[in-house]
Amino acid sequence: MDIRDLEEFLAVLDHGSILRAAEEIGLAQPALSRRMRALENSLGVPLLARSTRGVTPTVYGELLARRARLALRHRQQTIDELRSLRDGVTGRARVGIAPALASLLPRAIERLSEQRPGLAFRVVEGTYDSLVRGLRVGDIDGAFSLLVPGELHEGLAVRPLIEDRVMILCNPRHRLRRRRRLQLDDLREERWALMNRPPSIIDMYRTIAASRGLESPHIAVETDSLDLIKSLVLRSSFLTALPRGAMRSELEAGQVAALAIAGLPAVTAGFLHRQEVLPPAVQLLLDEVDSLLRAA
Numbered sequence: 288m289d290i291r292d293l294e295e296f297l298a299v300l301d302h303g304s305i306l307r308a309a310e311e312i313g314l315a316q317p318a319l320s321r322r323m324r325a326l327e328n329s330l331g332v333p334l335l336a337r338s339t340r341g342v343t344p345t346v347y348g349e350l351l352a353r354r355a356r357l358a359l360r361h362r363q364q365t366i367d368e369l370r371s372l373r374d375g376v377t378g379r380a381r382v383g384i385a386p387a388l389a390s391l392l393p394r395a396i397e398r399l400s401e402q403r404p405g406l407a408f409r410v411v412e413g414t415y416d417s418l419v420r421g422l423r424v425g426d427i428d429g430a431f432s433l434l435v436p437g438e439l440h441e442g443l444a445v446r447p448l449i450e451d452r453v454m455i456l457c458n459p460r461h462r463l464r465r466r467r468r469l470q471l472d473d474l475r476e477e478r479w480a481l482m483n484r485p486p487s488i489i490d491m492y493r494t495i496a497a498s499r500g501l502e503s504p505h506i507a508v509e510t511d512s513l514d515l516i517k518s519l520v521l522r523s524s525f526l527t528a529l530p531r532g533a534m535r536s537e538l539e540a541g542q543v544a545a546l547a548i549a550g551l552p553a554v555t556a557g558f559l560h561r562q563e564v565l566p567p568a569v570q571l572l573l574d575e576v577d578s579l580l581r582a583a
Contacts, residue, residue, distance in 0.1 A: 290362065292326050293355040296334065299323060300352055303341040377405035378568030383418040383430035384410060386513030387482060387533040388556050391431055395575040406568050414511040419443070422561060428569045429560040431576070433530070444562045446573075449580045450553040451530035459544040461524055469548055471496060471504075477526050480508035480519045495552070517543075530554050 298308040299319070309319040327334050334348035344352055371377045384392055389412065396408055411427060418430035422443060434445065455474070463469060463477075496503045507525070510516060513533060519525040520543055528551075537543045558573055565573070 288326065288329060290359070292322070293351075293359060295319060295322060296326060296348075297352060297355055297359070299335065299342060300344055300348070303343070305342060371405065372567050374567070376403055378566060378571075379407045379409065380566065380568040380572045381409045381427045381429075382411075382569060382572065383413050383421055383427045383432070385415060385418065385430075385432040386412060386511070387433055387530055388431045389513065390532050390535045391556070391576055391580075392572075395572060395579055398579075399571060399575050403571070406571070408568075408572070419559065422559060425561075428566055429558055429573065431556065431558055434555045434557045440559060442562060443559050445557055445559050447555050447557045448577060449532075449556050451532050451556055452553050453528055453551045454531050454545040455526055455528050455548050455551070456520055456534055456538075456543045456545055457526050458520060458522075458524060459541060461526075461544070461546075463546055464544055467547075469546055471548065474526065474546075474548075475502065475504045477504060478507040478524065479504055480510065480516045480525045480527050481506055482513065482516065482527075482529065483509040483511060495550075530556070532556070 295308070295312065295314075298312055299305055302308040302311060305320050305323065306316045309316040312319070314322075323335060330347075330351075332347040333345050334351060335342045336345050336348075368377070382392075392410060396410075399406055400408075409427075411421070413421065413430075415432050415435065418427070418432055419440075421427045422430055431448075434447065457463065463473070466473065493503045508515070508519065516525075516527050516529070517534065517537065520527050521537070526546075531538065531545075534543055538545065558576075560569070
């Protein structure tokens with residue numbers, strides 16, 4: 288017994304006649320009659336009571352009719368839900384975000400929520416290490432993170448999204464803001480608060496200093512908390528080195544300032560996921576982020 292059997296059986300009941308049902312579904316009457324007999328034989332019970340006035344369901348036929356209508360409704364509902372999921376009308380996006388990239392998502396989620404109200408989002412913040420771990424065990428379907436140069440992402444796909452210039456950021460009232468020309472050597476006595484996940488931020492910081500024959504300035508605070516770094520920079524004389532996107536809103540609001548230091552490198556932000564087809568809602572979110580980055 289398959290879906291076609293159920294549809295033909297219900298057509299016979301709805302029309303009360305094998306002949307009229309056959310005409311409706313485009314079969315010859317003898318062929319449909321044989322198919323009804325075959326269905327009864329396969330189930331081992333009579334489904335139709337036949338007379339000169341047409342057909343009516345037996346007690347077995349009534350039970351099958353109820354179940355068949357329910358099964359066909361569930362089948363159509365499943366098809367509709369799958370198509371909605373495919374088209375991004377409904378669905379759930381489970382993604383992770385590194386603190387330094389937190390500004391990437393709000394606008395993308397806002398726009399998608401307006402366009403497709405059926406979408407839902409679960410966003411977790413974490414370090415590079417915890418996001419990769421979450422991907423591998425299936426807690427999240429994708430992660431926006433700074434990419435670690437030279438890192439081997441076995442079993443994961445990596446999609447670079449944007450290169451972001453690293454900036455040295457400070458409180459707008461910091462005394463170094465009065466200096467027109469600054470060199471890294473001018474910063475060696477300062478207190479620094481740096482992100483330690485991914486470790487490439489601190490490695491980059493030390494590499495730049497070494498390439499210029501300088502001792503690494505004193506790192507007073509290493510943390511995976513962007514909120515802590517923001518608080519230290521906004522409230523005191525700490526310096527930090529971060530991609531511009533990590534403090535974009537604070538820069539635009541004038542709450543932090545960038546020191547004029549030439550020759551700072553760029554870092555690459557990207558999207559990581561398991562090497563399989565992304566859930567439609569996650570793909571839509573990734574496409575929206577990509578579109579906003581291209582338009583910026």
